[in-house]
Amino acid sequence: MSENVGRWLRDEIENSILSNEFSPGERLDEMVLATRFGVSRTPVREALMQLDAIGLIEIRPRRGAIVIDPGPHRVYEMFEVMAELEGLAGSLAARRLDKASREAITATHSRCEQSAAAGDSDAYYYDNEEFHKAIYAAGRSEFLEEQCVQLHRRLRPYRRLQLRVRNRLSTSFSEHCAIVDAIFAGDGDEARRLLRTHVGIQGERFSDLVASMAAR
């Protein structure tokens, strides 16, 4: 547990939302949360305030907090922005790549290869996240890295759903290969382009997303 209860609660509730324990639209009762975590309403409220500020929940004055339901269209928009940010990270990574980042990318990339070969979508889901984070870090822009990590976090549940689509695992991995090649070759524009299409949800992938969101 973190040093202060408010922060701990924020992480706890955030995780519960992102892992779909609290569903979109669900009302978050302060008293219920307080008793559940064995604290008073004060730190619960502070945690909710923070989650409201980062857009995970909505606090309607005098009417309590509800988990925001982005809906397919907004999720698409979020992926669109994510694609753009990852593209930037990739282009910076290609220009600024150093030894440590190169090794981190190589390591996470080969872990993805193993999970993809094994057809283990849960393992791939985790390794994929580490791979992308390695690219964020390689861009050497702290602010960009933070933005990427935060948005990635919010999109996590949907990224996971996407991997369930048939053949997505092997497609994803082969795209990774091209991305790694571009970054290692120092080709920033190509890395940017590849990451944009890799992360974005073009064409039929949007309907796949809608379908998987509806299936929950």
Added chain:
Amino acid sequence: MSENVGRWLRDEIENSILSNEFSPGERLDEMVLATRFGVSRTPVREALMQLDAIGLIEIRPRRGAIVIDPGPHRVYEMFEVMAELEGLAGSLAARRLDKASREAITATHSRCEQSAAAGDSDAYYYDNEEFHKAIYAAGRSEFLEEQCVQLHRRLRPYRRLQLRVRNRLSTSFSEHCAIVDAIFAGDGDEARRLLRTHVGIQGERFSDLVASMAAR
């Protein structure tokens, strides 16, 4: 005053920070703020929590809140991300432009023209903001628009400083012209490219920024 004190305080303190009334590094005493605004510590704390969540201040456990000092390098990184997001907004705007958005862009653009012609950098600062917001809106991506507005808000003080640089007003406006042309021509790639360079801080503009930040 907003419907609840917490939100009002958040906006109030946020504005005070962004208008440099509270300087970077300054300690924000809960009790001082509470008495200043004539409320108790509870809503003050809730406001501070939210400002911490969006990265404007840092709350160090048991040691109070301080206004974050981004420093030139981080401000540069923020502009880099802003440029990318605005580029995306511009490319979307070029593809999705409708009548209302077109009129909004035209109107704000001509207001910029007048302020630039008058050499009124304060007026231009305001009109420029409206112009950029018109482009965000024209992209028709709510999430992107929100991200742009939020980041624009945080960069506002620095954008203002930049306009003080010699000739920046007329340069900025002529860039606007090219951007408007590209968007109206439906050339998304060109709009993206132009906005990226317009917003980003390349070359000597970075040293201008550093100089103006130091001069405060």
Added chain:
DNA sequence: GTCAATGATCGTGTATACAAGAAGTGCTTT
């Protein structure tokens, strides 16, 4: 039978009280 009005109930918004840690101050000791 349906709709509206009024009162009861529940939950949020704010203030205050209390607990606990951090920073500053003054004393002692070397």
Added chain:
DNA sequence: AAAGCACTTCTTGTATACACGATCATTGAC
């Protein structure tokens, strides 16, 4: 005189109390 330690004080973190608005149900009227 400088450094270390204890004590005091100030500020934050959490709990609780109270006030007010929203929601819901019950009752009455049409």
